[in-house]
Amino acid sequence: MGRRLGSGRVVPQEEQGKWTDGIRTPRPLTNCVYDASTSSTMRWTIDHTSRERLQDQIVSCVRRGVASGELPVGEQLPPAAELGTALSVDRNTVLAAYRQLRDDGVLEFRRGRGARVVSDAPALSSVTEAAQKLIATARERGLGTNDLIRIIKELT
Amino acid sequence: MTSPPITDSTRHAVYTGRTTNWPMVATTCVGALFVVIMGKQSNGSWGDLLFVVPLMLVAIGILANVLTASSVRAAAGPNGFTIRWGLVGWPRCTYGLDEIDHAEVIELPSWRVSFGLWWTPKRTNCTVRSGPTVRLTLRNGRIVTVTVPEPAAAVAALREASASGPDTGPV
16 A cells, blocks of 8 residues: 555644734744745635725735735735636735736736845834834824724724 | 635634755755766666666655645635645645644654654644644544744634634634
8 A cells, every 4th residue: 555645643723823813923833844845825714795896905915914024025916817816806806906016116027937026115114213202202192092993993 | 717616704813834854955956966976886877777767766855855845835824724745835735624623733743743744544744844833633633734933823813713713613
């Protein structure tokens, strides 16, 4: 009887590492004997009933991924057709999102190599800076975190 | 152009991951080249079928390796688990949530890595490295083992989709 490829010990769920929305604590490949491979990973969250355009939601996902380090500079994004199928959106919607990110300087298109991350989202760092100013101002006025969140929700 | 089907959940999470194993492809190509050079130096000539046929087989082997072992792209979410192999994303296969009985993370030992696509009547393997790997058990009994960068995230996406989608059974 030949070897049974693909068999292995089941990893208990508590050992698998956590993956919650926005917070990722992947389990390191401690037992990986052969790992000369390169890999990339991404979590996309799409709400088809949201008033926000699907294109903008995809843009937000990429920006979040870049900001969190999930998508490092040079990382290749999935082809538009594949991502469209996975997200249940039209390929052209994904392409429009990619184009928007390219125009913002986050992505670049290379013939035969797809869309790649070229920027570590300087726009996001400016948003963080602005948020810090907002928090400081709110503290001066005696507003708490919940008040700030409420105001932001009302505005958006 | 129409959009692919969507489940009845309003907000869903999709996991995408890509694993590329260029060292494996390079090793195969160098090994195959070595075999060809050795054959040529012994008694091979381009008009000799005994030399050309093995050469063609080696070329097919390299092509299969480049197509299946060079890159594995996976997507997990409400539309199930999709695997695309190689540079051009073909071959590919999709297992819908209703086809998947169970999804789990296994610790794949190095001696059970298939280094590319390996198909048997009961199993489909597409693994390019050892370590944590996704294993799907389909309702028809087939076991599918796939290398993805974050297996736990892929399984979590499938479970989340199964819990929030239509009644497709436990994943």
